[in-house]
Amino acid sequence: xxxxxxxxxxxxxxxxxxxxxxxxxxxxxxxxxxxxxxxxxxxxxxxxxxxxxxxxxxxxxxxxxxxxxxxxxxxxxxxxxxxxxxxxxxxxxxxxxxxxxxxxxxxxxxxxxxxxxxxxxxxxxxxxxxxxxxxxxxxxxxxxxxxxxxxxxxxxxxxxxxxxxxxxxxxxxxxxxxxxxxxxxxxxxxxxxxxxxxxxxxxxxxxxxxxxxxxxxxxxxxxxxxxxxxxxxxxxxxxxxxxxxxxxxxxxxxxxxxxxxxxxxxxxxxxxxxxxxxxxxxxxxxxxxxxxxxxxxxxxxxxxxxxxxxxxxxxxxxxxxxxxxxxxxxxxxxxxxx
Ligand SMILES: NC(=O)c1ccc[n+]([C@@H]2O[C@H](COP(=O)([O-])OP(=O)(O)OC[C@H]3O[C@@H](n4cnc5c(N)ncnc54)[C@H](O)[C@@H]3O)[C@@H](O)[C@H]2O)c1
Numbered sequence: 001x002x003x004x005x006x007x008x009x010x011x012x013x014x015x016x017x018x019x020x021x022x023x024x025x026x027x028x029x030x031x032x033x034x035x036x037x038x039x040x041x042x043x044x045x046x047x048x049x050x051x052x053x054x055x056x057x058x059x060x061x062x063x064x065x066x067x068x069x070x071x072x073x074x075x076x077x078x079x080x081x082x083x084x085x086x087x088x089x090x091x092x093x094x095x096x097x098x099x100x101x102x103x104x105x106x107x108x109x110x111x112x113x114x115x116x117x118x119x120x121x122x123x124x125x126x127x128x129x130x131x132x133x134x135x136x137x138x139x140x141x142x143x144x145x146x147x148x149x150x151x152x153x154x155x156x157x158x159x160x161x162x163x164x165x166x167x168x169x170x171x172x173x174x175x176x177x178x179x180x181x182x183x184x185x186x187x188x189x190x191x192x193x194x195x196x197x198x199x200x201x202x203x204x205x206x207x208x209x210x211x212x213x214x215x216x217x218x219x220x221x222x223x224x225x226x227x228x229x230x231x232x233x234x235x236x237x238x239x240x241x242x243x244x245x246x247x248x249x250x251x252x253x254x255x256x257x258x259x260x261x262x263x264x265x266x267x268x269x270x271x272x273x274x275x276x277x278x279x280x281x282x283x284x285x286x287x288x289x290x291x292x293x294x295x296x297x298x299x300x301x302x303x304x305x306x307x308x309x310x311x312x313x314x315x316x317x318x319x320x321x322x323x324x325x326x327x328x329x330x331x332x333x334x335x336x337x338x
Pocket of ligand 1: 032033036038058060063105122141142143154167168171199254256
């Protein structure tokens with residue numbers, strides 16, 4: 001039986017102009033959670049022309065309608081696309097990519113562990129509903145704690161490993177590249193460097209494999225007027241990568257722009273079958289002896305989701321730190337009965 005189409009913000013059945021949807025060889029992206037991150041991610045997808053159909057789904061009816069309307073009113077100024085918002089999960093039907101940003105607000109007196117437990121319960125309820133309507137989608141988890149959420153989503157969806165990935169350290173790596181670029185005095189686009197492991201306190205900066213213009217970063221002579229990248233300077237950068245989110249949250253309540261762009265870039269890599277190397281979070285089976293945990297290492301992202309993991313060169317200290325990150329995440333998963 002064909003499920004009934006949901007009612008959308010424009011009062012139609014979801015098809016542009018109220019007509020039956022035509023088969024378009026272009027992507028439909030569903031964003032679950034129309035909060036700061038979900039709405040900004042949808043905005044980034046639209047401005048970058050990454051999808052022809054963007055659907056927001058949220059349990060907050062008034063908010064999801066408002067966000068979708070606000071985005072839809074700007075369509076004239078971006079590559080052609082259709083935007084809708086709904087409180088019915090059916091809106092996500094047949095999406096090519098589903099990005100999950102749905103989150104639970106922290107209540108006064110609640111701990112981070114309480115919040116994480118509530119979030120895992122949300123994933124447990126949400127994933128089967130989403131998979132029911134969009135079984136072929138690639139799922140990109142953004143909700144924190146993202147590595148544990150990705151592991152939970154994989155488990156509760158029953159989908160194959162490649163089809164469920166997390167935004168992982170894509171954002172952390174862009175912060176890392178930004179800080180290196182600032183220190184060295186080059187364009188951020190010329191810095192190739194990754195943060196691996198947990199999106200969080202045990203994140204691992206991969207200095208050994210970092211390069212600028214093909215020159216290993218650790219061998220790079222300082223440019224005129226610039227400080228060399230000493231051990232204390234490297235430690236300060238690594239610290240800022242992890243802690244800058246706290247400063248942003250203290251100042252404006254949430255981080256949304258950089259994660260919106262990072263999430264949109266992951267969506268594009270999937271939709272366009274780019275085979276792009278990104279540090280997304282996915283289930284490791286036997287990566288340098290690490291398995292049974294979702295975390296980030298440089299990974300080929302294509303139409304099927306998280307593909308080949310790269311054996312990026314790592315020092316012994318970096319591998320030890322990655323194992324520590326994996327142990328921390330595995331312990332968190334056990335704590336939530338995953
Ligand atoms: N992975 C990263 O790099 C990264 C970066 C920034 C934020 N985040 C995470 O993204 C998440 C969202 O952040 P935010 O600032 O947008 O929060 P927010 O509170 O503004 O938005 C969350 C939205 O989720 C909706 N929601 C709750 N339960 C739902 C359900 N069952 N189905 C559909 N929608 C539901 C809420 O109504 C709300 O609109 C948080 O977990 C945050 O920590 C992750």
